[in-house]
Amino acid sequence: MTRSPTHAVRITHPERPLFETGFTKGDLVAYYRAVADVILPQLADRPVTRIRFPEGVGGARFFEKHTPRYAPAWLRRMPLSSNPGSSKPAKLVTYPFIDDVRGLEWMSNQSVIELHTPQWRAGPRGGIRNPDRLVIDLDPGEGAGLDECVVAARLIRERLAEDDLIAWPVTSGGKGLHLYTPLSGRRSSRAVQAYVGTVAKELAEVHPDTLVAEVGKEKRVDRVFIDWSQNSAARSTATPYTMRGREAPRVAAPREWEELEPGVMQLGPDEVLRRLERDGDLMARHGLGHG
Numbered sequence: 051m052t053r054s055p056t057h058a059v060r061i062t063h064p065e066r067p068l069f070e071t072g073f074t075k076g077d078l079v080a081y082y083r084a085v086a087d088v089i090l091p092q093l094a095d096r097p098v099t100r101i102r103f104p105e106g107v108g109g110a111r112f113f114e115k116h117t118p119r120y121a122p123a124w125l126r127r128m129p130l131s132s133n134p135g136s137s138k139p140a141k142l143v144t145y146p147f148i149d150d151v152r153g154l155e156w157m158s159n160q161s162v163i164e165l166h167t168p169q170w171r172a173g174p175r176g177g178i179r180n181p182d183r184l185v186i187d188l189d190p191g192e193g194a195g196l197d198e199c200v201v202a203a204r205l206i207r208e209r210l211a212e213d214d215l216i217a218w219p220v221t222s223g224g225k226g227l228h229l230y231t232p233l234s235g236r237r238s239s240r241a242v243q244a245y246v247g248t249v250a251k252e253l254a255e256v257h258p259d260t261l262v263a264e265v266g267k268e269k270r271v272d273r274v275f276i277d278w279s280q281n282s283a284a285r286s287t288a289t290p291y292t293m294r295g296r297e298a299p300r301v302a303a304p305r306e307w308e309e310l311e312p313g314v315m316q317l318g319p320d321e322v323l324r325r326l327e328r329d330g331d332l333m334a335r336h337g338l339g340h341g
């Protein structure tokens with residue numbers, strides 16, 4: 051188990067409910083401590099965008115990029131462009147990085163339920179590296195659900211295989227499903243985004259009754275939106291193993307393809323912990339877990 055080096059984090063109001071199910075802030079801290087060994091490699095050297103729920107998921111939520119002024123001095127931070135890879139002027143955002151268990155604990159104590167990261171890692175002296183993974187976010191429209199996302203995922207898997215790319219599924223903990231593919235780091239975010247966009251539009255043309263690659267909720271009815279924009283250097287995706295701030299506690303959970311059968315469900319934190327004990331880290335097994 052990964053240990054906090056120093057400076058234990060004091061957890062305030064651990065009894066405070068964050069979900070209507072009774073899942074508390076203390077439960078959130080315990081979950082992130084338990085998955086530290088597998089989520090920290092996903093967070094390593096990636097700036098973290100957070101979604102805070104100070105009053106629980108039924109209250110206001112706050113989408114945060116900047117490191118707050120009251121953050122502890124030991125929390126690593128780095129100024130990065132708010133729109134990396136663009137030729138247009140952009141503001142600098144001082145993002146935090148989560149390097150160890152105490153970082154997870156501190157974020158949890160701020161009622162940060164969701165941790166989102168880009169597909170690239172920051173260099174040791176600032177700036178960004180080329181992405182080491184691509185991601186496709188499958189978002190079901192009205193009338194569609196996770197089963198339809200599974201059908202879409204299998205179509206995308208077959209198409210990526212034509213280019214010798216292997217995709218692995220992560221049920222998002224929300225409504226849909228994410229597909230991750232490890233990359234060598236030789237291609238820029240712009241090139242990866244363009245490639246995924248081409249694949250998405252191609253598949254949407256071949257399967258117009260099932261898939262859509264254009265923005266607009268009215269176009270998604272009974273179909274699955276292939277969101278390829280997550281590969282932009284300026285975008286971030288729910289980090290594998292992060293909790294999600296939905297009605298019930300759910301997790302962005304790595305899965306095996308064999309599991310994705312009709313009726314597949316999103317997983318909760320207890321289920322994810324049992325699977326980790328039984329199966330280990332699926333992200334690492336599929337070449338997506340290095341720090």
